[in-house]
Amino acid sequence: MPPVDTAWRPSACWDTLRLRAALLATIRAFFAARAVLEVETPLLSAAAISDPHLHSFATVYHGPGPRHGQTLYLHTSPEFPMKRLLAAGSGCIYQIARVFRDGEAGRRHNPEFTLLEWYRLGFDHHRLMDEVAELVTLLLAGRLPLAAAERLSYREIFQRHLGVDPHRSTVAELAACAERAGLSIPPGMPGDAVDPWLDLLLTHCIEPHLGQGRLTFVYDYPAAQAALARLRPDDPPLGERFELYLHGVELANGFHELGDAAEQRRRFMQENAARQAQGQVPMPLDEHLLAALAVGLPACAGVALGFDRLVMLASGATALDAVLAFPFDRA
Amino acid sequence: MATYSTNEFKSGLKIMMDGDPYAIVENEFVKPGKGQAFNRVKVRNLKSGRVIERTFKSGDTVEGADVVDVELQYLYNDGEYWHFMDPQSYEQLTADAAAMGDSAKWLKEEALCQVTLWNGAPLSVAPPNFVIMTIIETDPGLRGDTSGGGGKPATLETGAVVRVPLFVQSGEVIKVDTRTGEYVSRVKE
Structure with missing residues (x-):
């Protein structure tokens, strides 16, 4: 007898799938009450994110039309077209988007997942953190008890958990810190770039402690990790970016958005150069986004929240398989 | 020997580290919100049996173990x-x-x-999970005791010592679970 196929079944239970639907309805009501407009943007784009740590799925369009034979990329987040809407005068917007990231699979990663992304005009990253806390608290009410939210700078979490200053430490100092923490040092860690060392320490030594019983916002990231956030001219300059953690799970990433087209182009080119240095293919820049920024992005803050992870925490699960109808290996 | 990318890591995969063969026991993909991703693995040294933790940068390759x-x-x-x-x-x-x-x-x-x-x-x-062996030496137990409680040591033909019930005697053949080292039953020849 052939083995019985049970992989056709959903891996999430019905209670969890009903919870997903209920949380989506709550999110839509939350934004409707605040007059934030729901939008939809293309999943397939001619441009792709250049961040060397993000890998876009690519496919080819076979026509008809001028794009015949063109390589198109599935988006890793709807950020670029949403910023084009903002520059075109949309006002505050949100989107519940399915996004795709190649090479990311594990307990807390599925190569496709649902992002809730929203932009608020006139907000800075701190005011947006207030709103994120309000929404997440509402979504978890009655499901996961939360103490008052806390805000810690990137510097504070490193000082608190490891006793080092992430903005001033050298590679040698961070390597010594990793040794003291008993970490196995991955082969091939660079001797000339601090960021992979900060990522190692953050993921192994700090993240598991963040957000225990409360929302923990981490803010003001090293300039090299600013991504699409504004830099605040400080000493050292800091990226006005934040991350939200709950029970050791990274839930959201937000920016006080960079509106400077020239600076954005410079960062994209720098990322593409880093890709090439690592033997990766450079990605086509989103010229539409850069043109929109040149016209003018209204001052705003934006955030992307991993919806599946939120459902995971709300349902008491510890892996994404428990909240997806069909995770990647059953897709 | 083949090399494996961290993307191919799964439990049971055999890899070389520091000159020793290891088997992956557990593989966890960790990534900060933005930035470098890592594969955090538990691996068992196939020579010593010791389990240790190692971290690799995601996308790196490791030599496979034959x-x-x-x-x-x-x-x-x-x-x-x-x-x-x-x-x-x-x-x-x-x-x-x-x-x-x-x-x-x-x-x-x-x-x-x-x-x-x-x-x-x-x-x-x-060894096989179950082996059949003859008892070469054990203390004479109390006749009539079939409760199986207590027990006594018995030396088998290969020199292994297992605990057997009191009613089992020298010269008898028994079945043993080698994974636990425990007596399972008497075997009629």
Whole structure:
């Protein structure tokens, strides 16, 4: 007898799938009450994110039309077209988007997942953190008890958990810190770039402690990790970016958005150069986004929240398989 | 030998680290919100059995270990080495005491064993899960005791010692679970 196929079944239970639907309805009501407009943007784009740590799925369009034979990329987040809407005068917007990231699979990663992304005009990253806390608290009410939210700078979490200053430490100092923490040092860690060392320490030594019983916002990231956030001219300059953690799970990433087209182009080119240095293919820049920024992005803050992870925490699960109808290996 | 990308990591994969063969026990993908992703793995050293934690940058490659499991027939012990034969090819292989570990005491001639080979040489030997052996020595127990409680040590023909119920006597044949080292039952010849 052939083995019985049970992989056709959903891996999430019905209670969890009903919870997903209920949380989506709550999110839509939350934004409707605040007059934030729901939008939809293309999943397939001619441009792709250049961040060397993000890998876009690519496919080819076979026509008809001028794009015949063109390589198109599935988006890793709807950020670029949403910023084009903002520059075109949309006002505050949100989107519940399915996004795709190649090479990311594990307990807390599925190569496709649902992002809730929203932009608020006139907000800075701190005011947006207030709103994120309000929404997440509402979504978890009655499901996961939360103490008052806390805000810690990137510097504070490193000082608190490891006793080092992430903005001033050298590679040698961070390597010594990793040794003291008993970490196995991955082969091939660079001797000339601090960021992979900060990522190692953050993921192994700090993240598991963040957000225990409360929302923990981490803010003001090293300039090299600013991504699409504004830099605040400080000493050292800091990226006005934040991350939200709950029970050791990274839930959201937000920016006080960079509106400077020239600076954005410079960062994209720098990322593409880093890709090439690592033997990766450079990605086509989103010229539409850069043109929109040149016209003018209204001052705003934006955030992307991993919806599946939120459902995971709300349902008491510890892996994404428990909240997806069909995770990647059953897709 | 092949190399494996961290994207191919899964439990059971055999890799080389610091000159020793390891098997991946657990593989966790961790990534900060933005930035470098890592594979955090628990690996078992196939020589020592020790489990340790290691971290790799995601996307990096690791040399594979030429480790395979084969079923071999135990032939004899020459005082220093244990000799096995592949029942298909009749090829003979020898295992040293380190590879035998605790398994030697469960082996009777002709027993089929699961042997892990590293670069073609035995790295570890697992005896059959159940073995049938004759008791060569045990204290005479109380006749009529069938409760099975308590028990007494019994020495088997290979020298292994197991606890048996009091009613089991010298010269009897018993079945033993080698994974736990426990008596299972008497066997009628």
